Amino acid sequence: AQSVAQPEDQVNVAEGNPLTVKCTYSVSGNPYLFWYVQYPNRGLQFLLKYITGDNLVKGSYGFEAEFNKSQTSFHLKKPSALVSDSALYFCAVRGGTSYDKVIFGPGTSLSVIP
Amino acid sequence: GAVVSQHPSWVICKSGTSVKIECRSLDFQATTMFWYRQFPKQSLMLMATSNEGSKATYEQGVEKDKFLINHASLTLSTLTVTSAHPEDSSFYICSAKLSSGPTDTQYFGPGTRLTVL
Numbered sequence: 001a002q003s004v005a006q007p008e009d010q011v012n013v014a015e016g017n018p019l020t021v022k023c024t025y026s027v028s029g030n031p032y033l034f035w036y037v038q039y040p041n042r043g044l045q046f047l048l049k050y051i052t053g054d055n056l057v058k059g060s061y062g063f064e065a066e067f068n069k070s071q072t073s074f075h076l077k078k079p080s081a082l083v084s085d086s087a088l089y090f091c092a093v094r095g096g097t098s099y100d101k102v103i104f105g106p107g108t109s110l111s112v113i114p
Numbered sequence: 115g116a117v118v119s120q121h122p123s124w125v126i127c128k129s130g131t132s133v134k135i136e137c138r139s140l141d142f143q144a145t146t147m148f149w150y151r152q153f154p155k156q157s158l159m160l161m162a163t164s165n166e167g168s169k170a171t172y173e174q175g176v177e178k179d180k181f182l183i184n185h186a187s188l189t190l191s192t193l194t195v196t197s198a199h200p201e202d203s204s205f206y207i208c209s210a211k212l213s214s215g216p217t218d219t220q221y222f223g224p225g226t227r228l229t230v231l
Contacts, residue, residue: 032217043120043207043222044158051217090157102148102220104157 002027004093004105012111013081021076021108023091033074034092034102035065044090050074061085081112117141118210120223127198128231134194135226137208143188144210148220149181152205164191198230 003026013019025031032051036044048059055067065076074091091105117140127133137147146165150158162183164170170183180202182194191210195202205227209220 034219036222041205041225041227043118043224044209046219046221049217049219101160101163106157107155 002093002095002101002103004091004103006089006091006105006108008108009106010109010111012113014113015083016080019078019081019085019110019112021089021091021110023074023076023105024072025074025091025093026072027093027095029095031072031074031093031095033065033067034094035059035063035074035076036090036092036104038088038090038107040087047076083112083114086110086112116219116221118144118208118221118223120206120208120226122226123224124227124229126229126231129199130197132194132196133198133228134192135206135208135228137191137193137210137223139189139210139221142210142212144191145188145213146211147185147191148209149183149191149193150207150209152207152225154205158207161193195228198228200230203228203230 005024034049035047038044047063048057050057050067058064063078067074089108092102094102119138121136149161151161152158160173161176162170162172164183164185166185166188172178185191205225207225209222211218211220
């Protein structure tokens with residue numbers, strides 16, 4: 001069965017510091033991995049995805065994520081955090097036997113402190 | 115590009131009434147649309163997958179007679195919550211994608227906040 005874990009419910013980082021939001025996954029077959037961000041009372045906004053190719057994926061708003069097959073991880077990173085990055089971040093995976101279902105992680109709340 | 119809208123953005127209704135939520139892909143044709151439910155501070159729970167012109171596929175535990183889904187065109191899917199009860203109060207989010215392929219990105223609507231009194 002597919003699953004996604006985001007081990008941290010909450011991540012706090014000072015403005016200007018690098019940030020990392022962790023994600024690990026479990027699928028059979030090749031994974032398709034996604035990151036989304038959700039602001040309060042809003043839908044999800046697509047940040048980036050990994051399908052194949054270069055393990056380092058660059059996305060919107062200066063975010064990037066690194067696919068690590070051996071560690072089954074897809075951590076989201078940004079070199080310098082902004083207060084406006086404070087939001088809820090969801091990692092998602094699709095793969096295995098059911099290609100049309102995306103499984104979402106539980107979410108990580110990011111707070112960037114001025 | 116790839117904008118998905120939902121209407122209404124919020125709705126309050128009385129217990130026992132039905133509520134319809136619309137999901138539209140504004141600048142692309144969506145072969146597949148999805149309906150999710152999200153409780154406060156929780157992740158998204160997939161309710162059903164909707165393909166244009168065919169019956170929706172519901173996830174286990176989701177009552178298809180209570181949550182009616184219609185995908186009449188490539189740009190519109192509707193979710194009707196029938197005989198709503200307070201426990202149906204939630205944030206409902208739809209998403210759409212261009213094709214049925216596994217690598218296609220899902221684009222999400224802004225969500226609809228349903229409150230049942």
